[in-house]
Amino acid sequence: MYPIMKKVLFRMDPEVAHEWTIRSLQLLQRVPFLAKSLQQKWEIQHPSLSSQVAGLSFSNPVGLAAGFDKHANVYPALAHLGFGFVEVGTLTPRPQSGNERPRLFRLPEDQAVINRMGFNNHGVEDAVHSFQTLPRPTIPIGINLGKNKDTSNEQASKDYTTGLQALYSYGDYFVINISSPNTQGLRDLQEAKALEKLLTHILQTRDHCIQSHQVKKPIFLKIAPDLTEEQLIEIMEIVLHTKMDGIIATNTTLSRDGLLNQVSTHETGGLSGRPLTSRSTRWIAEIYRFTQGKLPIIGVGGIFTAEDAYAKIRAGASLVQIYTGMIYQGPTVVKQVNQGLVQLLERDGFSSVRDAIGVDVSI
16 A cells, blocks of 8 residues: 555655654554554564564664654554664653755655754653553663753753653663754764763763662664764774763764766755665774674665665664654565575574674674
């Protein structure tokens, strides 16, 4: 059905189409038997796909990236679409409307999207209400944390720790998002001195949360694809020194190299989708090589097929995430990728996805 739906959705403004999709998912959440039937149809259960990453259990390695469920209000419905995990947000302490519309643009010729949303979300308190009232899925739920637009970088750690403390009971893992290009100055937090200070403060707060809740929740750092190799190495040294639990590679890019669509290329914002496929895979391999495979990596950027996901796993990713691929191919892409991964693992003689992680990288 999705090719028909896609024609309708692609005639809409991209953000209006997204809002329509969210309302449809909210409706799905009110019809449990329909949600369950979708899960039975689209979920792939196979022993080769299951794994343990950062102390969490995943039935399959294909997750939904942050940015889709911005307000943490449709993750139960999304969990029925066959994902191995779902990441919500980006959430900020206070609600904010984000940047002015239009702020979301499709590039069909490139199978890409440009967005400059600006962390539009209903804030942490609204997310807490959602987590307290909506049913809890059986798959891991990640929470992507950001800072409010009007919070200075000097005060940024307060925003991240506020979100961490308020939502600690509800997330299975947390993501520190300092790599979105759509909040002015945010990527400056990737600079070494600022980053070490920020992560130290966040991890100290996590220590207090561990004492209060008697459970350790892993924290990942999401990085940009536009770093230089020197900047990447500097960041990895800090991540290892501070003992972060993992990396998400990568966020959207500011690059417009090689795009076929010349109409939307002048639009500012982060580019996602097919043009990011090889760039993010290359960064995953660099991170895996530098950390000698000791740090879990979630690979994201331009995954449309099982082969795309498999390349990221072989480059060092323990898990992968999809977003733009679902816009262009529909929710069945999750099932297709998982089915394809089972076949690719069997073809190469791997009994588990764990066995394929980083096999293309020499350490």
